[in-house]
Amino acid sequence: MTHINVLDPGASPLDYYGFELRRYREAAGLTQRQLGDVINYTGSLVGQIETARKLPTPEFSERADVALETGGLLSRLVTLVMRSQLPAWFQQVAELQARATEIYSFETHMVHGLLQTRAYARAVLGVLDQANLDDRTAVRLARQSIFERVEPPIYWLVLSEGALYQEIGGAQAMREQLAHLLSFEGNPRANIQILPYSAGAHVGLQGSFDLYRFGSDPSIVYTEGYGSGHPTANPDTVNDCSLRYDHLQAAALSLKESAELIRRVMEDRYGDQLA
Structure with missing residues (x-):
C-alpha cells in the first residue's frame, strides 16, 4: 500500500493548500498523475505540492481551480501561501x-x-x-x-x-x-x-x-x-x-x-x- 502523507491543514498556509488540493482531487476521482495530465504538470509535482514540499504557483493554482471546479479557492489561497514564505x-x-x-x-x-x-x-x-x-x-x-x-x-x-x-x-x-x-x-x-x-x-x-x-x-x-x-x-x-x-x-x-x-x-x- 502506498503511504499517504497526512498533513495538518492548520500547520501553515502551505499545508492548508496541499490539504485542499488533495481533497478536491480525490473528490474528483483523479490520481496525481491524472490531474497532472489535465493541467499540464507532472504527477510528481502535484504530489510535492499536496505534501507541502513544493510551492504552488499562481498559474498552477488557476489551472487546478478550473480542472477541479474549486470556485477559485486555490488561487485565493496561493496569495496567502506566498506571503507566508516571506x-x-x-x-x-x-x-x-x-x-x-x-x-x-x-x-x-x-x-x-x-x-x-x-x-x-x-x-x-x-x-x-x-x-x-x-x-x-x-x-x-x-x-x-x-x-x-x-x-x-x-x-x-x-x-x-x-x-x-x-x-x-x-x-x-x-x-x-x-x-x-x-x-x-x-x-x-x-x-x-x-x-x-x-x-x-x-x-x-x-x-x-x-x-x-x-x-x-x-x-x-x-x-x-x-x-x-x-x-x-x-x-x-x-x-x-x-x-x-x-x-x-x-x-x-x-x-x-x-x-x-x-x-x-x-x-x-x-x-x-x-x-
Whole structure:
C-alpha cells in the first residue's frame, strides 16, 4: 500500500493548500498523475505540492481551480501561501503593500521589488544564498499581484539614475528589466521618475524608503536594513518623508523624460533596440 502523507491543514498556509488540493482531487476521482495530465504538470509535482514540499504557483493554482471546479479557492489561497514564505520580518510589509491604496517608493541603487522581473529578482536574491532560489524568486514576484486587482494601488517610483547602470543579472536581464519599466509608460496608476545624477545633493541621500497610504488608516513609512524592516506610523517621520518625497519628485525628471532616459540607457548600454 502506498503511504499517504497526512498533513495538518492548520500547520501553515502551505499545508492548508496541499490539504485542499488533495481533497478536491480525490473528490474528483483523479490520481496525481491524472490531474497532472489535465493541467499540464507532472504527477510528481502535484504530489510535492499536496505534501507541502513544493510551492504552488499562481498559474498552477488557476489551472487546478478550473480542472477541479474549486470556485477559485486555490488561487485565493496561493496569495496567502506566498506571503507566508516571506522572511518573518517582511511579512508585515507585504501585508501593508497589499492593503495600501497609494505606494510611493524611493530607491537609491536598484529597481524596487514590486517592479522587478524574474531574472533581475533572481540575481538580487541569489547574491549570497542560492538555496531554494526558484521558490524565493516566485515569492517575491507574487507580491506584484497587487497590480492585478480590480482597483490597483496608485504606485509612484522615484529611482536614482545609478540603478539603470548597476548591471544586475547580466546585460540580457537588464534589457528585460528596463523594458519592463517602460511597459508602464502611459499607465496613470504606475508612474516612474528617474532622479538624474545632475540633481546633485538631494533629500534622499540618507537612503531608500517607502510611503504607504491607506483609505482610512494612518500612513506608514518603511525603511529597510540588512535582514530587518522598520515600518512606522510616527506622524513626525511620516510628515518628514512625505516632504522629502515631494522634493524628490520635483528634482526628478518628468515621466516623459524619465522614459526617454530609460530607453536610451537600454539601447546604448545594453544593446537593445525597441521597435
